[in-house]
Amino acid sequence: MKEITSIQNSYIKNLLKLQEKARERRKQSLFIIEGKREISLAIAAKYQFDSILFYPDLITENEILHLFNENINRIEISKEVYQKLAYRDSTEGIIAVAKAKDFSLKNIQFKNANPLILVAESIEKPGNMGAILRTADAANVDAVFIADAKSDLYNSNIIRSSVGCVFTNQIAVGTSEEVITFLKEKNIHIFAATLQNSNEYHKENYTNSAAIVVGTEATGLSDIWRENATQNINIPMQGKIDSMNVSVAAAIVVFEAKRQRDFKI
Template identity: 85%
Template sequence: MKEITSIQNTYIKNLIKLQEKSRERKKQGLFIIEGKREISLAISARYQFDTILYYPDLISEQEILHLFNANVNRIEVSKEVYQKLAYRDSTEGVIAVTKVKDFSLENIKFKNKEPLILIAESIEKPGNVGAILRTADAANVDAVFIADAKSDLYNSNIIRSSVGCIFTNQIAVANSEEIISFLQKNNINIYATTLQNSNEYHKENYTNATAIVVGTEATGLSEIWRTKATQNINIPMQGKIDSMNVSVAAAIVIFEAKRQRDFKI
């Protein structure tokens, strides 16, 4: 087992690059997970770990061994090093350097004959992406598709705001054209949340294979989704504004679909 006490260490400097730069994560095929809960979820999702760093004043080596296979590479770090790497204010003393997974559409496998999919197009704010992943986990959807991604899913903000739900959902990342082709090939109905040529969301039937598509609050869904949808849907606004947070909108429609499926409407 190694020990690192200096933030000037070459390896530590590289980890900081991994945290801060998407291109480094893609180039090296690695990303950072912080916290016991998130790491435990990644373990359950069969992620592979490159190295575990821990600060012994906050977590013991025995706890590390309880979490991970004894053969995993472990590095004990000083308080200064850990604080440099730790992303969260509330901290648990453990950071995992983890191997990325392939988010290709080709890897998607549905357990249900009538899958329910949540699709998010061009969502820029990592916090919104994380909240959408939390919604998807809460509803136990069959998959989440990220269309025309604006944020790297291994961004620390997304991992944190999703409270680890990036590891609990089946996820694919592709452009809108590829995702629409996949949906059409698999006979999955597309319901696009948009004001244009739309029907109120609760008047549609989501008990068949269904994809719910949400877009940004500022610009909404792009034309390709509005024109290729089986049906455009809207959430009636009763106040003075005409939109709501994208993760909230996703939750409203997704849980209506779940309600229908539970009661087999």
């Protein structure tokens, strides 16, 4: 087992690059996970791991072995190194270096004959993307598609704000054109959340194969989604403003779809 005590160590410097730069994560096909819960969810999702770093004052090597087998590459780190790497304070002294998965549409497999999919187009804020992934997990949707992604899903902010749901959902990333082509080839109805030419969301039937599409609060969905939707939908607003947080909007429509499916309207 290795031990690293200096933040000037070349391996530690490389991990900091992985944390900070999406380009490095893509180049090396590696990313950082902090915390027992998030790491446990990644293990359950059959992610492969390059190494595990741990600060022994917060977690023991035996605890590491309860999560992983004895062949995992373990590195003991000093308090200084841990504090440099840790993105937040409460990560239990453990940091994992994991191997990225391929989020291609071709890898998507549906167990449900009438899948329910949540599509998010061009979401910029990691916090919103994380909240959307939490919603998708809570509703147990069949897949989450990220169209025209603005941020890397292995961004530490997204992993943190999703509380590890980046690992619990079946995810694919592609352009809007690619996602629309996939949905149409699979005969999946597209319900685009937009104000233009739309019906109230609760008046639609989501019991067949359905993709619920949400966009950014600032600009909404792009024309390609509005033009290719089976039906545009809106959430009636009763206050002074005409929009709400994208993750909240996604949750409202997704759970209406789940309600309908439970009652088979």
